[in-house]
Amino acid sequence: MTYELVARKDQFAGKVISVVSDEVTMPDGGTAVRDWVIHPGAVGVVAVDSSERVLLVHQYRHPVGRELWELPAGLLDVEGEAAVLTAARELAEEADLRAARYDVLVDLLTTPGASNESIRLYLARGLSAVPEGERHTRTGEEATMTTRWFPLDEAVDMALAGEIENAAAAAGVLAAAAARAREWRGLRGPDAPWRARPDRV
Numbered sequence: 224m225t226y227e228l229v230a231r232k233d234q235f236a237g238k239v240i241s242v243v244s245d246e247v248t249m250p251d252g253g254t255a256v257r258d259w260v261i262h263p264g265a266v267g268v269v270a271v272d273s274s275e276r277v278l279l280v281h282q283y284r285h286p287v288g289r290e291l292w293e294l295p296a297g298l299l300d301v302e303g304e305a306a307v308l309t310a311a312r313e314l315a316e317e318a319d320l321r322a323a324r325y326d327v328l329v330d331l332l333t334t335p336g337a338s339n340e341s342i343r344l345y346l347a348r349g350l351s352a353v354p355e356g357e358r359h360t361r362t363g364e365e366a367t368m369t370t371r372w373f374p375l376d377e378a379v380d381m382a383l384a385g386e387i388e389n390a391a392a393a394a395g396v397l398a399a400a401a402a403r404a405r406e407w408r409g410l411r412g413p414d415a416p417w418r419a420r421p422d423r424v
Contacts, residue, residue: 224250239263239298240338262340264420266310267296269328269395270320270347275403276372277396278318279387283364292381293389294344295320299423306423307413310345316359318370323349326410329398330417333390341419344395346402346410375400 227248235242241261246254270278279292297313299306307325314320328346332339353359361368373381379400382393402410417424 229254234258239300258337260334260338260340262338264299264340264423265296265342265391266299266306266313267294267342267344267391267395268310268314268318268322268347269294269344269399270314270318270322270350271375271399271403272348272350272372275375277375277378277399278320278370278372279378279392280317280368280370282368285364291389291392292387293392294395296342296391299420304423305414306343306417306420307345309423310343310347314347315353316361317365317368319353319358320347321351321353322347323351325413326407327413327415327417328402328410329394330419331391331394332419339419341417342391343417343420344391344398345413346399346407375403 229246229248232244233241234244242258243261244256244258246256249255278295280295281290282293283290295314295317297309299309301309310325311322314322324347326346328344331342331344333342334340378387378396381387382396387393387396414424
């Protein structure tokens with residue numbers, strides 16, 4: 224079945240997202256209107272050190288009105304920048320870390336019933352600190368952001384207990400635990416095809 228776009232109405236255009244209303248053909252021969260959010264996409268980093276600890280950031284999120292445990296992450300907001308380079312930049316800016324190795328951990332469509340938002344999560348290993356004089360100055364919500372290392376098993380417990388509510392962070396922690404159980408075998412390389420954002424590989 225092909226769901227064909229009949230008409231589109233732009234409802235809102237913001238700094239990051241846009242909202243549209245699409246009239247789409249349905250299998251019964253009629254049409255239906257679907258309101259959805261156009262999103263630029265994002266990356267996140269599951270940084271795991273040699274002691275199998277994972278780094279999480281504690282960041283305020285205005286829509287939910289509180290701080291959440293999350294992964295270092297960011298939007299695909301630099302034109303033409305490969306996703307793995309965005310991930311490396313976000314890891315440096317938000318966690319003052321560099322990684323010698325990146326692998327694709329998991330690709331997610333965060334809310335496919337309401338948005339085309341996609342996020343690629345990378346596993347980062349071989350970590351080292353960004354030199355003091357080269358560190359990014361964090362502003363806005365990031366100015367009060369803190370970081371903390373958690374044993375991977377503890378982070379899994381936090382996700383299962385509802386203490387990690389950010390969807391990407393929960394998925395990333397659980398995926399990292401599953402990958403570790405496989406002794407890190409079977410991971411995709413950093414330039415693996417990305418169905419949702421093929422132009423960013």
